[in-house]
Amino acid sequence: MSRLTVNERPVEFDLDPRIPLLYALREAMNLTGTKACGGGPACSGACMVLVDGSALRSCAITLAEAEGRIVTTIEGLSRDRSHPVQQAMVAQAAIQCGYCTPGMVMSAAALLQRNPAPTRKDIEEAVPNLCRCGVYPRLVKAIEQAGRVAQRQERISAAPAPGISPEDAARAVPALRVLKDE
Numbered sequence: 642m643s644r645l646t647v648n649e650r651p652v653e654f655d656l657d658p659r660i661p662l663l664y665a666l667r668e669a670m671n672l673t674g675t676k677a678c679g680g681g682p683a684c685s686g687a688c689m690v691l692v693d694g695s696a697l698r699s700c701a702i703t704l705a706e707a708e709g710r711i712v713t714t715i716e717g718l719s720r721d722r723s724h725p726v727q728q729a730m731v732a733q734a735a736i737q738c739g740y741c742t743p744g745m746v747m748s749a750a751a752l753l754q755r756n757p758a759p760t761r762k763d764i765e766e767a768v769p770n771l772c773r774c775g776v777y778p779r780l781v782k783a784i785e786q787a788g789r790v791a792q793r794q795e796r797i798s799a800a801p802a803p804g805i806s807p808e809d810a811a812r813a814v815p816a817l818r819v820l821k822d823e
């Protein structure tokens with residue numbers, strides 16, 4: 642048995658402790674917001690979760706290595722999409738297909754937890770996730786905005802940022818909902 646805490650719930654996994662945490666979360670707990678993305682050198686970071694508050698690739702840590710640790714997935718970060726990173730990513734339309742989004746959000750959330758005013762270099766270093774749709778410029782803006790929100794220097798309105806077309810915004814919001822409901 643592997644015992645750990647997932648999204649504030651103590652859980653026990655009766656699984657081979659050598660399997661990646663990713664598969665325990667997705668297959669045993671149905672936490673499918675954490676995405677499988679190839680593993681090893683092909684890993685894009687879509688499987689990123691928080692482990693004891695740090696962003697880690699869940700394909701790269703085994704259940705045995707996660708024993709006794711506190712794991713947070715995208716489902717546990719906020720149940721109503723109210724985390725500043727989630728709000729800012731919608732506001733900046735930093736989402737296209739959405740596959741990379743949960744991992745991006747987890748990396749950014751971990752960064753802002755320790756550094757709410759990151760430089761662009763800080764963001765590049767702390768968010769190694771790959772986005773095959775190329776949302777990077779908007780992602781950086783979203784992380785900077787989320788940092789300002791976290792510091793209460795700014796509020797995010799429901800409206801997307803200037804320069805984002807209504808079509809982009811309309812695409813962005815359902816994408817996030819689909820990820821949450823999957």
Ligand code: FES
Nearest residue numbers: 737741772773774
């Ligand atoms: S991979 Fe499609 S939005 Fe990043």
